[in-house]
Amino acid sequence: WGLKPWGGVFHEATDRRVERFTESVSFDRRLYKHDIEGSLAHAKMLVKAGLLSTAECQQIEQTLNSIRQEIEQDQFEYSHALEDIHMHIEHALVERLGDVGRKLHTARSRNDQVSTDLRLWVRDSIDQLDAALEILQKAFVSRAEADADVILPGYTHLRRAQPVLAAHYWLAYCEKLDRDRGRLADCRRRANVSPLGAAACAGTSLPIDRDETARLLGFEGVAANSLDVSSDRDFAVEFVFDLVMIAEHLSGWAEDWIIWSTVEFDFIKLPEAFCTGSSIMPQKINPDVLELIRGKTARVVGDLQALLVLVKGLPLAYNRDLQEDKPRVFDAFDTVLSCVELAAPIVADTKLKRESIEARLEQGFLDATTMMEHMISQGVPQRSAHGLVGQLVRLALDRGVTLADLSVEDFQSVDQRLDKSVYEVLGAKQAVSAFVSYGSTSPKQVATQLAAWKTRLEIS
Ligand code: ARG
Numbered sequence: 001w002g003l004k005p006w007g008g009v010f011h012e013a014t015d016r017r018v019e020r021f022t023e024s025v026s027f028d029r030r031l032y033k034h035d036i037e038g039s040l041a042h043a044k045m046l047v048k049a050g051l052l053s054t055a056e057c058q059q060i061e062q063t064l065n066s067i068r069q070e071i072e073q074d075q076f077e078y079s080h081a082l083e084d085i086h087m088h089i090e091h092a093l094v095e096r097l098g099d100v101g102r103k104l105h106t107a108r109s110r111n112d113q114v115s116t117d118l119r120l121w122v123r124d125s126i127d128q129l130d131a132a133l134e135i136l137q138k139a140f141v142s143r144a145e146a147d148a149d150v151i152l153p154g155y156t157h158l159r160r161a162q163p164v165l166a167a168h169y170w171l172a173y174c175e176k177l178d179r180d181r182g183r184l185a186d187c188r189r190r191a192n193v194s195p196l197g198a199a200a201c202a203g204t205s206l207p208i209d210r211d212e213t214a215r216l217l218g219f220e221g222v223a224a225n226s227l228d229v230s231s232d233r234d235f236a237v238e239f240v241f242d243l244v245m246i247a248e249h250l251s252g253w254a255e256d257w258i259i260w261s262t263v264e265f266d267f268i269k270l271p272e273a274f275c276t277g278s279s280i281m282p283q284k285i286n287p288d289v290l291e292l293i294r295g296k297t298a299r300v301v302g303d304l305q306a307l308l309v310l311v312k313g314l315p316l317a318y319n320r321d322l323q324e325d326k327p328r329v330f331d332a333f334d335t336v337l338s339c340v341e342l343a344a345p346i347v348a349d350t351k352l353k354r355e356s357i358e359a360r361l362e363q364g365f366l367d368a369t370t371m372m373e374h375m376i377s378q379g380v381p382q383r384s385a386h387g388l389v390g391q392l393v394r395l396a397l398d399r400g401v402t403l404a405d406l407s408v409e410d411f412q413s414v415d416q417r418l419d420k421s422v423y424e425v426l427g428a429k430q431a432v433s434a435f436v437s438y439g440s441t442s443p444k445q446v447a448t449q450l451a452a453w454k455t456r457l458e459i460s
Pocket residue numbers: 024028084110111114318320322323324
């Protein structure tokens with residue numbers, strides 16, 4: 001058999017530099033569990049197909065299980081000469097079982113094997129990430145209750161725009177995370193198709209049962225074209241895109257909270273356990289975790305970029321280039337999972353600085369648009385009302401006061417139709433209460449959304 005299962009045709013031994021250059025076991029060893037899972041299913045199917053006896057299958061099963069244990073207990077030896085995790089495990093099997101071990105790779109290639117392993121791994125990783133995203137959503141939802149009475153400035157262009165409930169902010173992040181979870185679920189469906197039995201690229205002349213391995217591995221279907229599936233890494237690219245979107249969402253949130261925790265904004269106090277200090281400036285409490293969540297987005301985007309370039313222009317079917325997919329997929333997953341897992345306690349433990357927020361809430365004319373809408377509901381055309389409120393804002397700016405500080409005479413000086421009823425919508429609190437539209441920041445709408453989230457996330 002020799003060390004290399006493909007050695008038969010070769011006259012020359014592999015150059016050491018080639019072994020070092022082509023190996024992937026240094027990173028694909030983390031697929032060991034899925035590789036063994038795939039092999040166990042494959043062996044069982046071979047029995048049904050009459051290509052392996054029940055006794056042989058049992059030996060293979062026992063040996064694969066003990067190999068798994070050795071790997072888990074760090075007692076397994078790796079060598080660059082054996083390229084990848086698939087060859088390592090098979091080599092160990094043959095070493096222990098001889099000819100019985102030599103039968104496992106019947107009607108199988110590493111091409112369908114690696115695709116199977118990676119799909120199983122992506123499936124598990126999606127489930128793990130989905131659970132972490134749910135925990136993060138729950139952290140936002142629990143905040144929404146605790147902060148129910150707080151109004152924050154809503155921003156556009158990072159300029160004060162309109163008043164919004166703090167809960168509306170928290171549920172906004174929940175929505176983004178929910179789309180992320182939806183994308184992962186979609187990706188899971190496309191990843192969850194069995195390539196096993198596609199063999200190298202054309203299938204096999206042996207009487208295998210692909211439905212059986214698919215069933216044993218929990219795949220929802222069997223890939224219909226062996227050429228396609230042995231080259232297909234769409235699911236990996238899609239998974240990493242989904243990871244990028246999560247990173248982008250977390251990055252935007254991190255940016256918000258970095259700004260909000262500055263002396264200048266002073267809206268929140270971040271938990272000190274999730275901040276770090278300066279080696280020279282004694283007073284510093286820096287938001288490094290948030291900065292790194294923002295910063296690590298760059299490498300995840302890089303991972304996606306690498307994958308897209310990797311698969312571009314590859315001829316059918318399998319090409320060794322595809323081995324380069326795994327470091328990027330693993331890196332993107334590890335990075336994003338750690339960001340999501342760190343975000344949850346930060347969200348849960350950050351305190352709103354209510355007094356500081358309230359002290360400046362009437363700055364920036366958050367109620368101007370609501371005042372305009374008040375005039376519209378009294379029959380003033382929108383464009384006219386916009387211009388008139390603009391004039392009133394200018395008047396208030398010149399005097400250094402708020403709209404609510406202006407007198408009825410002031411209002412009537414720009415338009416006779418204005419009366420004291422405008423005071424009902426002025427001030428951030430009244431302005432928030434004036435909202436009515438679906439999905440708006442109106443207290444009623446936000447309460448409805450919050451209740452829906454609690455039901456959905458099964459929070460009592
Ligand atoms: N290690 C390879 C990968 O990750 C799988 C092996 C396929 N090798 C081959 N010569 N067909 O893609």
